[in-house]
Amino acid sequence: xxxxxxxxxxxxxxxxxxxxxxxxxxxxxxxxxxxxxxxxxxxxxxxxxxxxxxxxxxxxxxxxxxxxxxxxxxxxxxxxxxxxxxxxxxxxxxxxxxxxxxxxxxxxxxxxxxxxxxxxxxxxxxxxxxxxxxxxxxxxxxxxxxxxxxxxxxxxxxxxxxxxxxxxxxxxxxxxxxxxxxxxxxxxxxxxxxxxxxxxxxxxxxxxxxxxxxxxxxxxxxxxxxxxxxxxxxxxxxxxxxx
Numbered sequence: 001x002x003x004x005x006x007x008x009x010x011x012x013x014x015x016x017x018x019x020x021x022x023x024x025x026x027x028x029x030x031x032x033x034x035x036x037x038x039x040x041x042x043x044x045x046x047x048x049x050x051x052x053x054x055x056x057x058x059x060x061x062x063x064x065x066x067x068x069x070x071x072x073x074x075x076x077x078x079x080x081x082x083x084x085x086x087x088x089x090x091x092x093x094x095x096x097x098x099x100x101x102x103x104x105x106x107x108x109x110x111x112x113x114x115x116x117x118x119x120x121x122x123x124x125x126x127x128x129x130x131x132x133x134x135x136x137x138x139x140x141x142x143x144x145x146x147x148x149x150x151x152x153x154x155x156x157x158x159x160x161x162x163x164x165x166x167x168x169x170x171x172x173x174x175x176x177x178x179x180x181x182x183x184x185x186x187x188x189x190x191x192x193x194x195x196x197x198x199x200x201x202x203x204x205x206x207x208x209x210x211x212x213x214x215x216x217x218x219x220x221x222x223x224x225x226x227x228x229x230x231x232x233x234x235x236x237x238x239x240x241x242x243x
Contacts, residue, residue, distance in 0.1 A: 003035045005044055013041060014048050022100045050096040053089050059209045062242075064090060065098060065106025071114065203238055215239060 012032040016023060023031075025038035028045075036044070060083045067079050076087035083090065203211075207228045214224045221232035228235065 002040060005036070009036070010044065013045055017045055017049075021096050022098060022103060024099045024101045027100075050092060052093060052097070054085055056085070056093060056097075057209065058212055059205050060085070061093075061098065061102060062106065062109075063205060064094065065102045066109045066113070067106075068094065069103075069107045069110035208238070208242070211235060211238060212242065 009032050013028060016028050016031055020027075025042045028041045029036060029038045032041070063083050064079060067074055067082065076090050080087040080090045085093075207230075210227055211224060214227065221235050224235050225232045
């Protein structure tokens with residue numbers, strides 16, 4: 001049976017959340033020095049908490065905690081469009097309801113997500129540079145071959161002014177054939193294929209919401225996996241990261 005709340009404990013609970021609105025319920029439970037659990041503290045504070053115009057789901061709370069740590073940070077109206085809440089409601093939720101534990105998780109997720117995006121951009125630049133390099137090299141070699149052929153023609157004309165045009169044509173053809181044979185053939189297909197095969201499919205907010213809802217309802221991993229089109233192992237791994 002849960003212990004009854006005293007007026008002193010209630011006043012301490014309200015004061016802590018007013019002074020430190022982001023404090024976790026574990027911290028509050030320890031701070032008031034009572035026998036009340038963190039969940040009991042959360043439920044008891046509910047009547048005193050600042051009112052919001054809408055109900056926030058767990059995925060929405062985590063998405064907001066992540067987005068406010070983006071670099072550069074987005075505006076409240078931009079966050080509101082993504083989590084389907086008004087900008088004022090997002091700001092109020094951040095200032096009075098979100099916990100430090102959720103903020104710490106959001107900071108880690110934001111950093112990891114932006115690191116992945118940076119790596120993708122670098123991979124795209126590498127692929128483009130590898131594709132463009134053989135083309136530029138081929139143009140350079142062709143240009144050099146043309147210059148060599150012209151030099152040979154000029155030299156032949158200076159030393160043998162009276163030679164027939166057939167000799168000049170033969171020299172030009174030989175120089176062009178030699179230059180063409182030395183042009184390296186480079187393909188970028190293996191590099192592109194290697195990067196493509198390593199591409200992974202990230203979890204969407206809808207999939208995370210389905211995972212959380214079904215798991216809290218007691219569904220088994222096989223049933224959850226069929227609903228989000230993933231393997232049971234992937235679902236278990238994602239669930240452990242969310243906890």
